[in-house]
Amino acid sequence: MNSTNSIDPRVMKELLQLQMLSKMSLLSGDDTKSSSTDEANDFSELLQTVMGQASGSAAGTALTSQDAMSSLLGGASMTSVPSSLAALGKAYTPLQTPGKSFSTTSQYENIIQQASAKYGLDSSLVKAVIQQESSFNHQAVSSAGAKGLMQLMDGTGSGFGVTNPFDPQQNVDAGTHFLSNLVKKYNGNEGVALAAYNAGPGRIDRLGIRTDQDLADKLHLLPQETQAYVSKVFTHKRNFSL
Incomplete structure (x- = not known):
């Protein structure tokens, strides 16, 4: 049972579906972002184990509020954003x-x-x-x-x-x-x-x-x-x- 090569394709399909659900949960507010991020990281580690591919990337990690605002503003520094927009950006996840x-x-x-x-x-x-x-x-x-x-x-x-x-x-x-x-x-x-x-x-x-x-x-x-x-x-x- 320790061999990753024996994984049932149907199990893999369910894992991928769980990944999508985990990403969807990241759309909720800041109160749940931490737990959602933990779940996404847990899933990434599990998937890497199943596939036998250790990776340093954290693909399932949620965007921080500053990442989201920076993306929306075309990569502009948060210090260059008017305070009214920056404040709103803290609660905004695209x-x-x-x-x-x-x-x-x-x-x-x-x-x-x-x-x-x-x-x-x-x-x-x-x-x-x-x-x-x-x-x-x-x-x-x-x-x-x-x-x-x-x-x-x-x-x-x-x-x-x-x-x-x-x-x-x-x-x-x-x-x-x-x-x-x-x-x-x-x-x-x-x-x-x-x-x-x-x-x-x-x-x-x-x-x-x-x-x-x-x-x-x-x-x-x-x-x-x-x-x-x-x-x-x-x-x-x-x-x-x-």
Whole structure:
């Protein structure tokens, strides 16, 4: 029974499934991160023993909050991040690593390309918004009731003809149309458009924010969620543009 060569393939399959479950558990809050990391490390050691391959890498280790924030900001030092963003970053663990290799993006590629061309937006920007809003989960529903890939509120969706917000084509078409209108409203200032997409154009207008420079000057007046949202979406956009 000590021979690793006698391992049942079905057992190996179960171990790999447990690894996936262990990684999924890392998405929970800081209270469970320590135990989840321990479980992931235990699994790595077990798998290395079974395969007879000792490795120094800790593939199952959870990202620290600074690792996550650094990744989202394109590798920028935490000391260069505004304090409001850094504070929010401490509680943020990305659902997926930003990049161009998401396995979930390919199934929506045609939809995104069509909507982007139709409404005159960079497809990388649309993908970045989808990544930040729903992590490409077309069935996502927020606590506020926003739905689908681009997290449309019912009122916004119906205004753009959406009858089923969970239908990827309807959702992406409407969300891209809405985002395009915001980019035009703010004369191509994408940062302001993204802030309006997250916080609502009414709040942006009341603060007199019209340009990206206005946004930088008054960013501290916006909710922390919105402050971080703009930076994260731009980081996703850069990664999708690579």
